[in-house]
């Protein structure tokens with residue numbers, strides 16, 4: 001009995017202690033939420049504690065990368081390169097911190113890239129389609145403006161148009177389709193490294209305002225580049241604008257198949273290495289690196305293209321890890337902004353015994369769906385479809401399946417699931433017979449995303465995070481005291497709220 005009492009007392013004592021701690025914490029949080037911005041507290045904490053803080057931050061985004069894309073990418077990588085993705089190897093590193101992140105936007109649990117990048121870039125959720133701008137038009141101060149004031153150099157490297165949503169979310173205020181304005185804002189903000197595609201948005205012959213933006217960049221001291229060789233020779237002491245394609249850079253699968261493209265267009269890993277070589281001269285820098293076309297390939301349900309983009313991203317990650325080994329004051333944050341179309345490698349055959357042999361066909365593909373669509377032209381015949389798919393992937397499409405697919409190219413096809421009613425989704429379904437990979441749709445998904453951090457400050461990126469916390473962590477680690485305004489989630493609104501119509505557009 002007495003033992004029992006001792007046990008009970010001990011239990012009560014522990015509970016009381018926990019409760020006191022909880023109440024103390026709750027009091028601190030309440031005080032913070034009513035008066036002092038959270039970032040100020042976090043920054044103070046970083047200053048007062050012994051927490052190691054980074055001098056360099058590299059934020060790596062593999063855009064639109066579902067768990068299935070990573071998994072299949074890892075299996076593909078083993079077959080194609082004899083080793084898996086570095087991203088997964090890092091999970092074995094005891095110093096690596098891991099988190100899942102809720103990337104939802106202001107108006108939907110399914111984010112687009114603009115709202116996702118804005119959440120990292122402003123610490124505030126915005127509606128899909130918006131870059132660092134609230135629904136009432138208020139502009140949020142972007143991460144790169146704040147880091148500039150604090151003396152950090154900044155870089156954006158991507159395989160998409162450089163004005164695309166993910167890079168723009170760190171530096172611009174706009175709607176995501178206002179690419180020409182975003183290009184001008186990069187000059188206004190003097191972002192030191194800009195490497196990617198999207199030359200047309202800088203070109204006076206193609207811009208609505210006819211502004212000669214490359215000339216203005218040059219006047220501001222930039223080295224302006226269009227070709228890979230120019231990047232190799234670019235002076236390290238000047239800021240860089242490199243646009244290596246009129247639109248997005250080519251898919252890796254098409255890039256590797258073309259000697260001309262290989263000569264003209266740098267890989268993501270090459271751009272990353274050179275950006276790091278240049279920025280290594282600076283005392284402090286923050287660099288966003290985006291593997292942007294994983295997302296595009298997944299939208300197209302093109303697994304052969306998607307896994308090659310995953311490997312290209314992984315090679316850029318390798319370059320960052322190599323840099324970090326020489327510069328241990330570097331924080332790496334590796335993540336994605338949302339799932340896209342959630343591919344899955346399905347069990348096929350008796351005891352799923354056909355799945356592994358199907359994977360063996362993945363390295364045989366030599367063309368993206370986009371490239372095959374170029375070769376097909378408008379309204380291809382079933383025979384043309386068979387020959388182009390055979391040449392691009394090695395798959396001999398059965399006659400009746402070729403007829404069914406041709407009906408979609410002729411806009412006469414009908415899928416039972418509305419979100420699969422497109423040529424590309426049907427191509428994805430067709431190739432599922434060959435690769436064993438199925439898809440959920442051609443759209444983004446609400447999946448919580450993985451985030452992995454390594455280096456000084458990594459401990460802040462642990463557990464289950466909200467996307468907006470990434471911004472707050474970066475500011476705290478750089479000793480920047482600032483908080484952007486936030487507004488309540490629109491998708492949570494009840495039927496009486498004025499935002500219902502806005503919600504209905506997206507939910």
Ligand SMILES: [Zn+2]
Nearest residue numbers: 063064113337
């Ligand atoms: Zn995205």
